[in-house]
Amino acid sequence: MGAGSSIENNPWLNPFPLSWETLPPTTAAVLVESLLYGMHVLLFFICCYILLRRRRPLQLVMLAAISVTFILASTDVAISWNIFIRHGRMLVESDTRWFLDQIYPKFLLHLANNFIADILLIIRCYVVWSRNKVLASIASVLLIVATIFGILSEGTKTPALKKFIPVYIFMIFIINLGLTGMMAGRIWFIARRVRGLLGHRWVKQYNTVVAIL
Numbered sequence: 554m555g556a557g558s559s560i561e562n563n564p565w566l567n568p569f570p571l572s573w574e575t576l577p578p579t580t581a582a583v584l585v586e587s588l589l590y591g592m593h594v595l596l597f598f599i600c601c602y603i604l605l606r607r608r609r610p611l612q613l614v615m616l617a618a619i620s621v622t623f624i625l626a627s628t629d630v631a632i633s634w635n636i637f638i639r640h641g642r643m644l645v646e647s648d649t650r651w652f653l654d655q656i657y658p659k660f661l662l663h664l665a666n667n668f669i670a671d672i673l674l675i676i677r678c679y680v681v682w683s684r685n686k687v688l689a690s691i692a693s694v695l696l697i698v699a700t701i702f703g704i705l706s707e708g709t710k711t712p713a714l715k716k717f718i719p720v721y722i723f724m725i726f727i728i729n730l731g732l733t734g735m736m737a738g739r740i741w742f743i744a745r746r747v748r749g750l751l752g753h754r755w756v757k758q759y760n761t762v763v764a765i766l
Contacts, residue, residue, distance in 0.1 A: 568650035583633050590630045597623045618673050625666045629659055660707040671696050678732045681739050699724035
């Protein structure tokens with residue numbers, strides 16, 4: 554019963570027609586994506602300004618990485634608007650199989666963007682944790698395993714493999730949550746230890762960094 558219902562509701566295995574009723578959610582998704590992209594543009598230029606001021610080897614590596622992620626994000630949004638503007642009629646006359654084929658490149662961009670972003674997160678955590686190679690190695694292995702699940706599910710058009718998408722999303726979520734929490738915890742711990750030496754002003758800056766993370 555569960556397997557049959559899963560197949561029936563799978564838009565890859567059992568495409569259903571698009572209509573005017575399915576257009577509003579699609580339009581909302583494009584608008585929200587564009588809003589988030591606008592925030593990405595602002596953050597990208599802020600990061601460029603900060604990293605270009607220091608010009609250290611690690612900062613230049615991070616600058617190159619965030620530039621690649623920005624290009625991928627720009628391409629992602631461009632694909633959405635290309636479908637919405639040039640193929641708007643198909644959004645109410647075709648079916649989900651056509652739609653999924655059109656947005657398939659977005660899945661690949663999503664995989665690549667996530668991988669690069671998490672590599673940067675691992676590097677930052679590695680630095681904050683005094684270049685702890687064990688921590689970086691464990692996180693890297695988990696990221697590779699998660700990416701394999703992502704390639705098998707999001708990176709292919711095989712309907713039977715789409716069941717692994719939740720596994721990929723869950724692993725990426727845990728990796729991001731874990732690394733961010735470890736960085737914030739480490740900075741908070743150091744701030745408490747040096748409170749007596751640096752004073753309240755510097756501890757407040759440490760707490761600000763934790764809040765940003």
